[in-house]
Amino acid sequence: EDMLVSITPNVFASYKGDKWGIKGRVTYAQNAAHMSMISGYAVTEQLENGERRYSSLNSIGGWIDATYKQPLKKGSLTYCLFAGYTKNLGCMNEIAGDIYMRGEKNMDYMWRVAPSILYTHNAMQIGLEYNPTTVGYGTPDSNYRMYNPHAVTNHRICAMLKYNF
Numbered sequence: 349e350d351m352l353v354s355i356t357p358n359v360f361a362s363y364k365g366d367k368w369g370i371k372g373r374v375t376y377a378q379n380a381a382h383m384s385m386i387s388g389y390a391v392t393e394q395l396e397n398g399e400r401r402y403s404s405l406n407s408i409g410g411w412i413d414a415t416y417k418q419p420l421k422k423g424s425l426t427y428c429l430f431a432g433y434t435k436n437l438g439c440m441n442e443i444a445g446d447i448y449m450r451g452e453k454n455m456d457y458m459w460r461v462a463p464s465i466l467y468t469h470n471a472m473q474i475g476l477e478y479n480p481t482t483v484g485y486g487t488p489d490s491n492y493r494m495y496n497p498h499a500v501t502n503h504r505i506c507a508m509l510k511y512n513f
Contacts, residue, residue, distance in 0.1 A: 352379065352389055352402045352403070352404065354378035354379035354380070354389075354404045355376075355378055356375065356376070356377045356378060356379075356380050356383070357375070357376055358373055358374060358375035358376070359373065359374050360372070360373040361373075367416055367417050367418070368414075368415070368416055368417075369414070369415040369416075369417075370412065370413070370414045370415075371412070371413050372410065372411060372412035372413065373410060373411055374408070374409070374410035375408070375409050375410065376406070376407075376408050377406065377407050377408070377409070378404035378405070378406050379404040379405065380407070381448075381449055381450035384450060385407050385409055385434060385450070386405075386407045386409075386434055386435075386436045386449070386450070386455050386458070387404070387405050387406070387407045387449060387450065388404075388405045388447065388448045388449025388450060389402050389403065389404050389405060389447075389448055389449070390402065390403060390405060390439055390443045390445065390446065390447040390448065390449075390492065391443065391444055391445025391446050391447075392439065392441040392442065392443055392444055392445075393441075393444055394444055394445055400445065403439050403440060403441040403443075404439070404440075405436070405437075405438065405439050405447070405449055405492060406436075406437040406438065406439065406440070407434060407435060407436050407437055408434070408435050408437060409432070409433065409434030409435070410432065410433060410434075411430065411431065411432035411433075412430070412431050412432075413428065413429070413430045413431075414428070414429050415427065415428045415429075422469055423467060423468050423469030423470070424467075424468050424469075425465060425466070425467055425468075426465070426466040426467075426468065427463075427464075427465055428463065428464045428465070428466065428477075429461075429462075429463050429464075430460070430461070430462040430463075430464070431459075431460065431461045431462075432459065432460045433457065433458070433459045433460075434457065434458050434459075435456070435457045436455055436456050436457065436492070436493070436494055437493070438488075438489075438491045438492040438493035438494075439491050439492045440491070441491070442490045442491055443490060443491065443492055447492065452483075452485065453488075454485045454486055454487065454488060454494065455483060455484070455485060455486075455494070456484040456485065456486040456494035456497040457483070457484045457497065458481065458482065458483045458484070459481070459482050460479065460480065460481045460482075461480065462477055462478065462479040462480075463477070463478055464476060464477035464478070464506075465477075466508075471511055471512045471513060472509075472510070472511050472512075473508065473509075473510040473511075473512070474508065474509055474510075475506075475507065475508035475509075475510075476505070476506070476507050476508075477505070477506040477507075477508075478503075478504075478505055479503075479504040479505070479506060480501055480502070480503050480504070481501065481502045481504070482499050482500070482501040482502075483499070483500050483501075484497035484498065484499050484500075485497060485498055485500065486498070
């Protein structure tokens with residue numbers, strides 16, 4: 349019986365001042381489909397007796413979120429900027445069979461830069477965000493690293509009205 353061992357270390361940091369705040373995280377992932385990352389595992393060896401050997405699919409991802417809060421005569425404005433990126437790093441071994449992973453099996457990378465603004469007055473909040481997301485789809489090699497990616501971008505505008513009670 350074969351066992352697949354995977355690691356997923358990550359680093360998180362944050363700072364919050366009176367008006368400014370910044371936080372971010374970087375994650376190196378092996379077999380981390382449960383974290384909705386470009387990841388999983390693959391068959392890397394098929395033995396004559398029917399047994400299989402597996403290896404992790406690797407990826408790296410990170411994000412940063414910066415905010416600035418501006419007081420007004422009535423309420424406040426909070427400016428936010430979120431940016432994130434994730435990259436498929438492939439498999440350390442050559443793939444010899446099936447691939448088990450989350451998402452499209454030809455994703456190379458994904459990035460997002462999302463500016464937003466939030467107005468807060470007492471218990472009411474009104475927000476607006478522009479959210480473009482780009483995914484690069486490519487052709488895999490024998491280690492499942494992508495080459496010749498082509499980008500597809502989705503544009504989304506989100507509005508929010510919230511009342512806290």
